[in-house]
């Protein structure tokens with residue numbers, strides 16, 4: 001399959017036309033203004049751009065893309081810049097235009113009766129959650145970056161987060177999309193339909209496309225009734241097998257109300273408790289813990305009693321070692337703080353090798369065993385610090401250096417360690433990127449794991465929609 005055509009650097013006349021198209025206040029040119037947008041959240045990828053544009057309407061986005069297509073100039077869309085695979089920053093050529101969606105940030109409609117919200121791409125997730133709450137509805141997507149990440153970025157990475165088990169990931173939460181196509185045309189697919197069997201489901205192409213097929217400018221998202229009762233708790237378990245068994249029991253007693261089931265290894269909890277202020281560790285001797293959140297649409301279901309009973313029985317049956325339920329919102333927040341502190345604690349402890357993998361839920365324990373053996377064969381004493389959304393089979397399998405080793409030793413072996421983890425996951429029918437996407441970080445790695453047929457189909461889709469190769473060049477696939 002041919003490589004996508006090369007893009008060209010913009011000349012000064014085009015830069016002037018692009019600035020005019022972005023409208024008043026729609027362009028940043030000063031190096032110091034542009035700088036924050038050129039580095040990704042993990043500080044792994046650094047790029048350059050001659051111009052950063054911030055259009056505030058879909059029509060302006062359309063005109064900008066049309067001009068870039070005419071001149072074959074590459075465009076990189078950026079939302080909250082919280083993506084973890086380097087998809088949102090331009091390359092080092094200095095020839096790509098960076099397009100921020102942050103000023104396209106209106107909530108166009110909230111329909112409590114239809115259980116939908118129509119939001120522009122630059123709306124921050126937390127604001128969408130709040131808009132839903134104001135009409136007594138729930139937008140269930142929830143993740144650590146929700147105060148900053150934007151609807152367009154979440155759609156483009158098909159984000160997951162902590163409530164996928166109950167509500168699905170972004171792919172399942174989108175009913176309609178408005179997008180600017182790579183030639184500048186606007187596709188209005190803002191449908192609010194739950195059923196629509198009229199051919200190919202085009203919106204799905206843009207979900208998880210990481211900006212390589214067009215620019216998402218707005219979306220219709222699904223809302224849900226707000227839970228009337230929520231039970232949050234922490235259970236101590238001996239191993240991941242016990243955790244999976246516990247999940248099955250909790251799903252059964254709660255009418256499948258488990259929204260979050262977050263597995264945390266002992267060393268991850270200990271690091272969080274040590275490094276992040278305000279973190280409590282209720283079960284310091286537990287080899288593993290799971291943070292559990294369960295919701296019910298009715299206050300009369302007796303959810304708390306049912307969960308308490310199931311956890312008590314699990315302790316009796318030696319599936320759980322111990323368990324505690326939050327008595328109020330403040331205690332629930334403290335439990336969540338422990339889970340969220342793991343990410344921050346790992347960042348503070350220096351570079352680590354990160355993996356975002358998934359396998360079928362029942363295979364999580366075996367995957368942890370096999371990956372542990374595989375990485376120990378590469379670097380004896382390496383410390384896996386797994387945690388994550390075990391309820392949907394997604395584990396953040398992060399590696400820290402041996403206690404006696406240095407970060408530099410680990411970084412030297414990073415490729416071999418990643419290969420070891422990904423080979424195990426692939427052999428078990430899993431995914432090497434469960435929720436973060438491919439971006440630049442996993443773009444070449446995926447070539448090893450997808451079949452030639454699948455890669456060819458992906459390249460054909462790319463060249464059908466973006467024959468000039470101007471949309472986020474060099475990301476996801478090449």
Ligand SMILES: Cc1cc2nc3c(=O)[nH]c(=O)nc-3n(C[C@H](O)[C@H](O)[C@H](O)COP(=O)(O)OP(=O)(O)OC[C@H]3O[C@@H](n4cnc5c(N)ncnc54)[C@H](O)[C@@H]3O)c2cc1C
Pocket residue numbers: 041076077078079080081082083084086087088089101121142143144145148149150151152153154155156157158159160161162210211212214215216217343435436439472475
């Ligand atoms: C602390 C933290 C916790 C996180 N937790 C989770 C988690 O639990 N689950 C999870 O799935 N992810 C998680 N993430 C990563 C997650 O991918 C992002 O938070 C989010 O999905 C990206 O949104 P964004 O607006 O920041 O997009 P960006 O980072 O700006 O962009 C991401 C990609 O989408 C493209 N893009 C952005 N906007 C558009 C648009 N309008 N049209 C077309 N393409 C576009 C970009 O070019 C890029 O390729 C976490 C990140 C952080 C920092």
